[in-house]
Amino acid sequence: MTRNLKRLAVLSAAAVAIAWSGAAAAQTEGGSDTDTKNFAVVGNVPAMCVGGTIAGTGGTFDMGVLIDLNTGLLRTDLAAPPKVLSGSFCSARSTITVNATPMAAQTFTSTPPTGFSRLVDYTATAAGWTTTPASYATSAGSNPAAVQTRATAFSGDITVSVGNFSTNGGATQRLVADTNYQGNVTVTLAVAS
């Protein structure tokens, strides 16, 4: 460290000396009253993506009571306001990927008896980043629409929504009682290769 400082001091002194000597030479030779030096100033912007923040009431889709209390079947009117990821950006070509896990009973973890289910499927969608929103259905065996590519750098809002709720196992299945069903929606922005 000390050695580096000394070297920097020496180099600085040399620079001052050259600057003075250059001016002296110009005056002495009398050929020109200006002199130009070109210095390269270079840098780069690495490809990167930054996720946004969620305003308002937070990042949880709280669906409340999932079942019709008269039948025990999944409610058909389940809905939640979308969440907006603000300030997301990627500095290069990027992909947006949405992934989701079914809502699962957190206390009732054993295999439910006949006629019951402990899982609720749904579809998660992330819109605003690409022309075609990325979407993921937890009931589907494959989700080719889960990954969408944007050819250009972009900064903007991503609107994440959930919908199309259904009982895993079929509409005639009831949900086991549980105070906490939970799944997760994961949105990933990534620099595309």
Added chain:
Amino acid sequence: MPRGLRLETVLVVGGLLAWASPAFAQSTVATKTLPVTGNAPPVCAVGSPRLAAGNQINFRGLSGNTLQIDQMIDPTTLAVAAASVDVKFDAVCNYPHRLRLESQNNGLWPTLQRTQAPAPGFGSAVPYRATVMWGVVNGVLNADAVARRVNDQLFNVDLPTAGEIDLKLNIAPGASNARDNAPLPAGDYADTMRIFVEPR
């Protein structure tokens, strides 16, 4: 190359390092996770009764929630005639619960309470047997008509259950709370049976 230019080169390189450091701290991948939550409260529900096809003997049928016996006694002996019926209820209970089968009168008793005891040799009420099937439960309630009182049976069900509650009522031929085949005084006889699915 002048020495001063060499210094500038050193500074430029330093500048590159200064930009590179925060840039590498950023990621090429950004991820946000949003939980999706909800709850399913404990629910038990029982639907309206309906007759099971083909399992009805000496019953007129189901009218609302009333089962009407067609001919209560054998007209030649005045002893009780056999009767049976099978009633089903759609039901669901999404948590461990209890099934309770209750006979309000513990048998078929006169709807008009008599102040006098029946004549000697006559019965005063009609016993019957109720069997219930619900999930893993296969239970029996004997409404023996020995005394007019509430009689119930409790059955714990350890699992959420959905499907049908199958209730069979059976009156044996000659059933009586006095002796077998005892005649029955004229009048209307009734009982109220209740089925509860409830917390344990």
